[in-house]
Amino acid sequence: MTQQKTDATTKDETGQDRGFVSDYLLYLLAAASDVASAQFHAQVRKAGLRVPEWRVLACLSDTDGAMITQLARQALAEQSRLTRIIAQMEERGLLIRRSDPADGRRVRVYLTDAGRALAAELVPQARRHEAALMEMLKGNEGAHLKPALKSLLAALDGSVDPQG
Amino acid sequence: MTQQKTDATTKDETGQDRGFVSDYLLYLLAAASDVASAQFHAQVRKAGLRVPEWRVLACLSDTDGAMITQLARQALAEQSRLTRIIAQMEERGLLIRRSDPADGRRVRVYLTDAGRALAAELVPQARRHEAALMEMLKGNEGAHLKPALKSLLAALDGSVDPQG
DNA sequence: GTAAACAATATGATTTTTCATATAGTTTCG
């Protein structure tokens, strides 16, 4: 210990956190995701969407005609949740659901013109926000962030054992 | 376009995703956090805790005697949620709440022996799980992941404008 | 061709989370 502690916290004399949590990968991932998303998610809500709805919209603007299950995975939501989100977005006229002619169990989801228009507004906003974030990281470790995350995702996607 | 598309998805001939989402920083962060946490969070639930409870436990094992507001920030939960989580954990005998003698508005939270014992079980599990994740990333971009995340957090912590 | 197994989506009930605001304690400033 380099210095007296003045309270029960885990800050050192420079104000840096110490202890387990502040260097723990799962904390860093969750915190970074939360903090980095906060500003943009506020814009999403101003545009009248909830976060999961924005995710669905973005996924569909990449992959129109996706299935519910597929969207659930891509939008990081549970299937039953997705079903309800899709229903609400359909009521709002942002998308339509059509049963797949080749397999009647499947529901394929397509953006309407209104949905496409909203995506055309929000996706560029997202890109600008991302660019601003990347700009803040210039120098530092910024260049490595996306590759490192992709590498983590790639490593895990293969190895997910349902029994944990 | 290098090849015909066979369906409406955004996979190319190697099975890689294309499109906006799969290269979008906020998606990569959220997805990496979700996927990387999934396995360990299953262990947390087997130990009888919900994820936010585990986070509180971990924070307290770093910083015993923290305030509710402080825990809310560290555990990535809202204050009103934290109040309830703390109440439930107190009922279970994992921690106790004591009003701060120096400022009666503040509630300071301390682990009980039972809480400390549970932390002593779970924190090492978390460390082992983290080590296994890092092992999977050896070579790749693994060495850069935590520094890059910390750099992002550091960049954002200063610049959070409440008006967004 | 049909029963069993499987797969995709939907739904009811419950739990979790949020939002707005109430309550209680403290500091500031006249």
Add this chain to the structure above:
DNA sequence: CGAAACTATATGAAAAATCATATTGTTTAC
């Protein structure tokens, strides 16, 4: 001192998310 402004926590009501399972459609194996 005492009112106003502020801070920390708590709480009721509402919204969102989850869990288990039902429903509907398809494939497999006889």
